[in-house]
Amino acid sequence: MALRRRALDEVGLFDSSLFMYYEDTELSWRLRRAGWRIEHAPTAGTRHQHAASSGTGTEFFQVHNIRNRLVVSLAQAPWPVVLRALLRTLWHLVAGPRRGRTARALLQALRMVPSALATRRRTDRSARIPRRDVARWMVAD
Structure with a gap:
C-alpha cells in the first residue's frame, strides 16, 4: 500500500486498538469517506502471506479477526452491514465449532463499542463521501 x-x-x-486484522480496512474506510481515492494496481507485484504472524487456526487470530470485524463494521459500515456482522457472529456463537473463541471475541467487541461509536461520529462529522457509497465497494462474505 502506498x-x-x-x-x-x-x-x-491505523487504529492501534485493533492491533492486528482489519486495521487496513478501517483506515481505508476513513480515507474513502474523506474523499481520497483508493485504487488497485493490478500490475504491481505483491506477496502477502495471510495470518503469517499468528496462523489462522490460532485462538489469537480467530478472536482478533471476529472482534475486529464487528468493531470496524460498527465504526464505519452502514447499519445493515453492522447487523449482518452481528448476526453472523451470534450464529457462530450458537452453532459454530469454536463457540468459546467467538464468545471471547464478542465480549471484547462489546467493551470497544463506546470507542467504535465515537469513531463513527467523528468520521461522520468530517466525511465528504456518504457511507453507503463506500459500502458499494464491499465484497460479500
Missing part, C-alpha cells in the same frame, strides 16, 4: 502523507495527516494512522 499512501500520501497528506491523506494520513487528514484522517490519521
Whole structure:
C-alpha cells in the first residue's frame, strides 16, 4: 500500500486498538469517506502471506479477526452491514465449532463499542463521501 502523507495527516494512522486484522480496512474506510481515492494496481507485484504472524487456526487470530470485524463494521459500515456482522457472529456463537473463541471475541467487541461509536461520529462529522457509497465497494462474505 502506498499512501500520501497528506491523506494520513487528514484522517490519521491505523487504529492501534485493533492491533492486528482489519486495521487496513478501517483506515481505508476513513480515507474513502474523506474523499481520497483508493485504487488497485493490478500490475504491481505483491506477496502477502495471510495470518503469517499468528496462523489462522490460532485462538489469537480467530478472536482478533471476529472482534475486529464487528468493531470496524460498527465504526464505519452502514447499519445493515453492522447487523449482518452481528448476526453472523451470534450464529457462530450458537452453532459454530469454536463457540468459546467467538464468545471471547464478542465480549471484547462489546467493551470497544463506546470507542467504535465515537469513531463513527467523528468520521461522520468530517466525511465528504456518504457511507453507503463506500459500502458499494464491499465484497460479500
